[in-house]
Amino acid sequence: MDCPSCQNPDTRVVDSREAVDSIRRRRECQACSHRFTTFERVEFRLPDVVKRDGRKQHFNRDKLLSGLRLACRKRPVSEEQLDAACARVERELAKRQGDVATREVGDLALVELRKLDDVAYLRFASVYHEITTPADFLEVLRPLLEREPTP
Ligand SMILES: [Zn+2]
Structure with a gap:
């Protein structure tokens, strides 16, 4: 340059x-x-997203962003951080061949939220994994607990 x-x-x-x-x-x-x-x-060629019921849709960035925003409500996460998180998810998706499942998009979003805020991560995970029992919650908590260094 x-x-x-x-x-x-x-x-x-x-x-x-x-x-x-x-x-x-x-x-x-x-x-x-x-x-x-x-x-x-950056040129994105984003894959279609296949829902649980088999229906296919174009990847919807706004939907992802509003999901993240909701999870981060009243948490110390800025709009810029959310935007960057969305961009990383998109970039990851752009690498995939063929369609992706909604689950994969959610998993990528969770990876990003885990880096940003524990509470937001738990909120998103609880909605997204359809948590109904304390055991389900433990599953979601595990990555956070395992991350803590043992004394
Ligand atoms: Zn010069």
């Missing part, structure tokens, strides 16, 4: 931010210190 100011080809990335479908990079020219921003657009 050449510097737009002096055309020097030696530029350094000083900051990088992932948005939903693009990566924004702040670059600095190593010759004249000029700073500029580049955007890389």
Whole structure:
């Protein structure tokens, strides 16, 4: 990436931010210190999602985002973090060949929530895994408990 100011080809990335479908990079020219921003657009080819009853739908980002948002209600998780989590789920889905099951989308969302907030993770998991018994809850809690370091 050449510097737009002096055309020097030696530029350094000083900051990088992932948005939903693009990566924004702040670059600095190593010759004249000029700073500029580049955007890389990410092309997604998202698979169809197959529901439990066998019906197929296009992947719906808004639906995923509102599910995550609901789970994170009143939790210290920002809209940017939710957006980035959605983007990572989408990127993961874009790697899949063929259709994916709703379960897989939910599992990916859970991986993201586990990184963000334990309570949000539990909320999402309890709705999503249709938890009805304390034993079910233990299953969902297990990854959180196992993560704690033993003294
Ligand atoms: Zn320059």
